[in-house]
Structures are given as C-alpha cells and as structure tokens.
Amino acid sequence: MNYTLHQLHVFFKIAQTQSITRAANELHLSQPAVSIQLKNFQDQFDIPLTEIISRRIYLTDFGREIAQAAENILNEAQVLNHKTLAYKGLLYGKLKVSVVSTGKYVMPYFLSGFMAQHEGIELVMDVTNRQKVVDSLTRNEVDFSLVSILPHQLQVNQLELMPNKLYLVGNGMSETGQQGTDPDLLKKLPLIYRESGSGTRSTMERFIADHQLEVLKRLELTSNEAVKQAVLAGLGYSIMPLIGLKNELLNKDLKIIPISGLPLKTSWMLIWHKEKQLSPIAQAYLSYIEENKARIIHQHFDWYDRF
Missing domain, CATH: 1.10.10.10 (Winged helix-like DNA-binding domain superfamily/Winged helix DNA-binding domain)
Structure with missing residues (x-):
C-alpha cells in the first residue's frame, strides 16, 4: 500500500x-x-x-x-x-480562541505575527455570537475569548486591545428626511437587528431602551455581514460596529447617520477565566500582545480615527 x-x-x-x-x-x-x-x-x-x-x-x-x-x-x-x-526548543500545540462574530475584523491581525513566529502552533479559532463565546469560556474549551462586552456572570482577566465604536448607518443613497440628531429619528426608521445572544444587538437594545424609544423592527439576521448586506440593499438601518464598515464607508456605499449619543463606545477585550492555568503557548501569546499591541493598531487600524 x-x-x-x-x-x-x-x-x-x-x-x-x-x-x-x-x-x-x-x-x-x-x-x-x-x-x-x-x-x-x-x-x-x-x-x-x-x-x-x-x-x-x-x-x-x-x-x-x-x-x-x-x-x-x-x-x-x-x-x-x-x-x-x-x-529544537520551539513552542508546539494548540492555541484556542473564541471570537464574537464582529471580532473577525479584529482578531486575525492580533494573531498573524504570533503565528508566523511559531510554526509549531496550531490555531483553533471559533467565530460565533457572544453567548456561545461566553459558553466556551465557561466550559474551559478555549484559552482566550475576544468580546466587546464583559460577561458579568464570569470572573475573568482582561486585556484591552482597541476601542469599539458603533454608529447608526444607512446605505449611501438613504435620506432620513431630518437634519437633526435627535434619537427620536430611530422611531421612523426600519431597523435591522442581530440575533438574540449577539453583543451588538444587546448594545443597540440598551441604547433604544435608555431613550425610551418605540422602534420599527424590520429584520433580524444572524451575522454582522448579513446585516451589512441588508443595509447596503436599502432594507433598513442598523447600529453597527465601525470595525466592519471600512471599505463601504470609504467608498460611500454606506454612510453614518448622525444621532446624539452615538457612537456607542466599548472596547475590544481579550479575556480569559481567572482560574485558568495558562499554557506556555497562551502565556507566550499574552506577552506577544502586550509587546506588540500598539504596533498592530498603528499598522492595521490607522483609518479608525477618521470616523
């Protein structure tokens, strides 16, 4: 044979x-x-x-x-x-990471240099919604998770990577019919939501509740990319993380609708369970991020402050 x-x-x-x-x-x-x-x-x-x-x-x-x-x-x-x-004195084994779905625009840039340095490390990265990310951390299935909202039900250590900003966006041809920035504008717009369990949805719903708004929910979709495509097609508006909108905003296919109180600001955070014993690979990765975070942000996210 x-x-x-x-x-x-x-x-x-x-x-x-x-x-x-x-x-x-x-x-x-x-x-x-x-x-x-x-x-x-x-x-x-x-x-x-x-x-x-x-x-x-x-x-x-x-x-x-x-x-x-x-x-x-x-x-x-x-x-x-x-x-x-x-x-040969090299690290080997698996680095396991769970990432909220919008984090797919962030996490690869904080991994690529580390993976290039360590050919013996296999990366296992699960991209899913916030609830499933928290579940994987609870079950000790991963070394690290990337979130923008801390899970209050868990005791975790955290390392902030970069800001996360959420804006109300519509497609490039959209006309809101109103020049002001009053959050009441949201009452008149068909809104597109992420699915239950999504951190983006949770943040959006908190803003709506804080302003005591009754809004029109047009669609519910299961990924940030699906929401973006629906907004591009003119099906409605959504409060979305800036991190996934770079090309569409620069090309004017999408535009930010100014609303008082927006952008909503959180942070992209690398978290791990407080009781977890980090493997040599996980410890090496943490050291890599602490040493290279500023360089990675400057190299890959210099566009972020334009909006």
Missing part, C-alpha cells in the same frame, strides 16, 4: 463529517480534490470503505476500522512533529 498522510487526513475528515462537501470546507479544498483523494485512497483496498445511500455517504464497517486507524496514525504523526519542535 502506498497511501499518504494527506489521504489519511482527508479520509478521516470525511469519516468525521459524513460529507464530502463539509470535509472540503473544513480542509479548505475543493470538492473534486477531496473526491479524488478519497478515490485514490479507496483504490488501495479491496474492500469498500464507504457506500452511498440516498445520496449520502456512509462508512462501511471496514471503513470505520480504517478511520480509527487513520486517527491513530495522524495523532502519532503529530506527536513526532511536536517532539521535533520541542527538541
């Missing part, structure tokens, strides 16, 4: 996901590439590894045994890599 570690990895991912499409997405490969690797791997066995039933892929009994063997081999290969790096 002449199978490769890459073929084992592809087959094991298919076994995990029970889907060539999902396996391709998780491996960042095309569907045809995954299908070819599966076929090349299967050709080395006289017994079928998979079968298709009602257009779904299933492992045969033999396939499940091979998947288990593949997992063991891949784990052993990873151990060999780690031992090599450790012998």
Whole structure:
C-alpha cells in the first residue's frame, strides 16, 4: 500500500463529517480534490470503505476500522512533529480562541505575527455570537475569548486591545428626511437587528431602551455581514460596529447617520477565566500582545480615527 498522510487526513475528515462537501470546507479544498483523494485512497483496498445511500455517504464497517486507524496514525504523526519542535526548543500545540462574530475584523491581525513566529502552533479559532463565546469560556474549551462586552456572570482577566465604536448607518443613497440628531429619528426608521445572544444587538437594545424609544423592527439576521448586506440593499438601518464598515464607508456605499449619543463606545477585550492555568503557548501569546499591541493598531487600524 502506498497511501499518504494527506489521504489519511482527508479520509478521516470525511469519516468525521459524513460529507464530502463539509470535509472540503473544513480542509479548505475543493470538492473534486477531496473526491479524488478519497478515490485514490479507496483504490488501495479491496474492500469498500464507504457506500452511498440516498445520496449520502456512509462508512462501511471496514471503513470505520480504517478511520480509527487513520486517527491513530495522524495523532502519532503529530506527536513526532511536536517532539521535533520541542527538541529544537520551539513552542508546539494548540492555541484556542473564541471570537464574537464582529471580532473577525479584529482578531486575525492580533494573531498573524504570533503565528508566523511559531510554526509549531496550531490555531483553533471559533467565530460565533457572544453567548456561545461566553459558553466556551465557561466550559474551559478555549484559552482566550475576544468580546466587546464583559460577561458579568464570569470572573475573568482582561486585556484591552482597541476601542469599539458603533454608529447608526444607512446605505449611501438613504435620506432620513431630518437634519437633526435627535434619537427620536430611530422611531421612523426600519431597523435591522442581530440575533438574540449577539453583543451588538444587546448594545443597540440598551441604547433604544435608555431613550425610551418605540422602534420599527424590520429584520433580524444572524451575522454582522448579513446585516451589512441588508443595509447596503436599502432594507433598513442598523447600529453597527465601525470595525466592519471600512471599505463601504470609504467608498460611500454606506454612510453614518448622525444621532446624539452615538457612537456607542466599548472596547475590544481579550479575556480569559481567572482560574485558568495558562499554557506556555497562551502565556507566550499574552506577552506577544502586550509587546506588540500598539504596533498592530498603528499598522492595521490607522483609518479608525477618521470616523
């Protein structure tokens, strides 16, 4: 037999996901590439590894045994890599981070330099809504989380990365019919909300409640990107974090609607559970951020103060 570690990895991912499409997405490969690797791997066995039933892929009994063997081999290969790096005095292992969805515009820039310095570190980053980020921290599933609102139900340590500003925005052609900045303007505008559990939604609802406004809720969408596209299409207005609007504002596809009390200001914060014992990788990352934060902000977010 002449199978490769890459073929084992592809087959094991298919076994995990029970889907060539999902396996391709998780491996960042095309569907045809995954299908070819599966076929090349299967050709080395006289017994079928998979079968298709009602257009779904299933492992045969033999396939499940091979998947288990593949997992063991891949784990052993990873151990060999780690031992090599450790012998050279390098860090190895996983850095696990959970990020609120809008934080995807922030966190990669605070990770890229660190990852480039440490080839033995594997990054696992989950981008989701605030409630799920807090849940992952509570269950000790991650080293760090990126949030803009501190979870009051947990005792956490925190490191502020940069400001977070939220503005009312409409598309570039929108006319509010009013020159003033009274928050009452929100009563007349169709508003687009994030889903329950979102930090952006929580901040937006607090502003509306503080001003005792009765507003028209037009849509509820499950990602900041979806809200942005809906605003661009003219479906309504939303209070949104500035961090994800750079290109649209500079190109005048979106515009900020001036409202008294806006922007709402919070901070992007890296947090970790107070009782967590940080791994050597997590400690190294924390030191990297403390030393490089100012440089990263200057290099990647110099546009932020224009608005």
